[in-house]
Amino acid sequence: MDRAVDAANLGAAAAGLSPLDLFLHASIVVKLVMLGLIGCSAFVWAIIVEKFILIRRVNREATEFEDRFWSGGSLDDLYESDGAKPLHPMAAVFGAAMGEWRRSARISGVDLARGGVRDRVDRAINITIAREMERLSRRVLFLATIGPVAPFVGLFGTVWGIMHAFGSIAAMHNTNLAVVAPGISEALFATAIGLVTAIPAYVAYNVISGALDNFAERMEAFGTEFAAILSRQSEERS
Known part of the structure; x- marks a missing residue:
């Protein structure tokens, strides 16, 4: 008989352990934690998709530009078509260097072979690369932040949920599985969401x-x- 009662309690507890039920029956603090983590997860995936598309596009554009650059055509023509108003990072690097070199060439009496012109060209290239990389890396730091932080936020929700569950158990004076399992499961669900948020963010940041x-x-x-x-x-x- 006791085994039959335990089986019935286990079935009743499992029936209310769907993700939606776990969220709906959680305390307000745990709900806020879950909603925050779900929002962060959605933002993480948006960044991942956007960055993968962006990286693939800029590499394709760079390959196409390098093909035109090494085709043996006129650098002045390439500057007018791509460098003057660059639409992708590689063209921006070319445009910055070519623009600096052309400005130096227009200055009367400047010796283009001396080191000062080369230094200015190198500086223009480095500044452009830094600016373009800053633009490409925008919002990537969010992934690095969410990766280590999300599990601890989920753990906070779990600790709070367990405290709330034990308080409810003490008030009901009942430790049957049907009473204990839902509260503990709701609390642990917050940690699960934290891990689901953190793992893709951490992996994507490295990639x-x-x-x-x-x-x-x-x-x-x-x-x-x-x-x-x-x-x-x-x-x-x-």
């Missing part, structure tokens, strides 16, 4: 950061090669 670092190195390599080309052209003109 996106690595992809952005690779793209930054790609721009730096292009900038170094282009600065060397401009330096050689300066020596030929002088």
Whole structure:
């Protein structure tokens, strides 16, 4: 008989353990924690999707631009079509370097082969790369913040929920599984949501950061090669 009663209690407890039921029966504080974590999770996934699309697009645009750059066409024509009003980071690096070099060439009496022009071109390239990487990295720091913080926020909801559950158990003077399980499950559900929020954020931060670092190195390599080309052209003109 006791086993039959325990089975009935277990079935009654399990019937109310769906995610929606766990949320609806949680205390107001735990509900706020859950809603906050769910909102953060939605924002995390929005950032992940946006950054993956962005990184794929800028790499494709960089490849197309480098194909045009190394095709042997006129740098002045390429500057007018892509560099003057750049639409992607690689073109912005090219436009900054070419623009600085052309401004120096227009100054009467300037020796294009001397180090000062090369230094200004290098500085323009570095500043442009830093600005473009700052733009590409926007909101990525949110992923780095949510990754370690979300589990602790969920744990706070769990601790609060367990305290609330034990208070309810003490008030009812009943420790049957049907009474204990829902309250404990509601509390633990907050930690589960915290982990579901944190794990994608942590993984995505590492993947996106690595992809952005690779793209930054790609721009730096292009900038170094282009600065060397401009330096050689300066020596030929002088």
